[in-house]
Amino acid sequence: MAPMIENEDAAAAFGILADTTRIAILRAFARALEGADVGSNDPFPALAFSEVYDRVDVDSTSQLSYHLEQLDGTYLRRTDDGWTFTFAGESIVRLVLSGAYAGDVDFDPVPVDTPCPICDAEALRVVVEDLLLFWACEDCERRMGGLPVTPAQVRGRDPEGVLSSATARMVTRYWRFRENACPDCGGAVELELQESAASVDALEWTAVGCCRQCRRSIHGPPSIWLVSHPASVAFHWDRGVDVRTFGFRELTGRVTAGRWGTNRVDAGEYRVTYRLEDAELRLTVDETLSVSSTARVRTDPSGDPD
Ligand SMILES: [Zn+2]
Numbered sequence: 001m002a003p004m005i006e007n008e009d010a011a012a013a014f015g016i017l018a019d020t021t022r023i024a025i026l027r028a029f030a031r032a033l034e035g036a037d038v039g040s041n042d043p044f045p046a047l048a049f050s051e052v053y054d055r056v057d058v059d060s061t062s063q064l065s066y067h068l069e070q071l072d073g074t075y076l077r078r079t080d081d082g083w084t085f086t087f088a089g090e091s092i093v094r095l096v097l098s099g100a101y102a103g104d105v106d107f108d109p110v111p112v113d114t115p116c117p118i119c120d121a122e123a124l125r126v127v128v129e130d131l132l133l134f135w136a137c138e139d140c141e142r143r144m145g146g147l148p149v150t151p152a153q154v155r156g157r158d159p160e161g162v163l164s165s166a167t168a169r170m171v172t173r174y175w176r177f178r179e180n181a182c183p184d185c186g187g188a189v190e191l192e193l194q195e196s197a198a199s200v201d202a203l204e205w206t207a208v209g210c211c212r213q214c215r216r217s218i219h220g221p222p223s224i225w226l227v228s229h230p231a232s233v234a235f236h237w238d239r240g241v242d243v244r245t246f247g248f249r250e251l252t253g254r255v256t257a258g259r260w261g262t263n264r265v266d267a268g269e270y271r272v273t274y275r276l277e278d279a280e281l282r283l284t285v286d287e288t289l290s291v292s293s294t295a296r297v298r299t300d301p302s303g304d305p306d
């Protein structure tokens with residue numbers, strides 16, 4: 001078990017933020033960026049005391065000094081150029097701007113004609129609960145996905161847009177977990193291959209990743225986990241397919257159709273395969289999905305490989 005941050009320290013740090021003036025001070029740094037070109041790639045700027053004072057509604061300079069002292073060290077720090085964000089200050093202001101602190105988002109369930117990868121149902125519903133997007137099956141009552149959605153992501157997008165913005169990150173999320181860096185907090189990840197409880201042959205194996213720090217978890221067939229491996233990206237790209245753009249439907253469809261699969265070849269050794277046209281890519285992996293070798297083989301397009 002990883003050492004937990006002391007509750008008292010966290011409570012003290014968050015306690016500092018329980019003040020509208022201090023939130024306004026932190027937002028002033030983001031507001032200073034408004035109107036900046038997207039291409040400028042400016043970091044949040046350092047602001048002189050007078051620049052903060054101009055942007056925040058406080059009664060006096062001494063009141064502003066008091067609040068800056070409170071934020072000093074945890075959320076802001078003093079530099080020669082003025083006040084600037086610490087990592088925590090920047091993270092908090094991004095959280096504030098995304099609206100992710102403010103309860104659930106408004107998202108009416110959307111029916112999609114994506115078949116259920118677990119049972120025979122021909123359609124699923126996309127739902128958002130507790131800021132997580134799921135594909136829900138009414139027949140087998142499974143929920144799949146669990147992709148984080150923020151209010152910023154829903155704002156100004158129709159349901160289709162929300163869906164594609166969430167699924168665009170699917171392959172990337174697996175990749176980040178596989179690279180041992182939680183996509184949400186950067187923490188180290190524990191990865192384990194399990195024999196799947198699903199009754200579908202194609203889903204015989206499933207890999208589960210869990211962040212040791214924030215406990216965010218993700219699961220799915222090894223072929224989905226490894227689709228972003230360079231050997232797979234190149235194999236598909238050579239045949240005109242960009243797998244990095246695949247969403248839920250494209251990924252699960254290939255697994256349930258048996259074109260992507262996983263077999264155990266030995267104790268602690270597995271083969272993950274991708275079939276496309278007259279070729280097959282084979283990745284040899286261990287139980288942490290670390291790839292030890294790759295091979296492309298020709299197959300008979302009309303039948304099974306080998
Ligand atoms: Zn189902």
Ligand SMILES: [Zn+2]
Pocket residue numbers: 182183184185186187211212213214215216
């Ligand atoms: Zn995490």
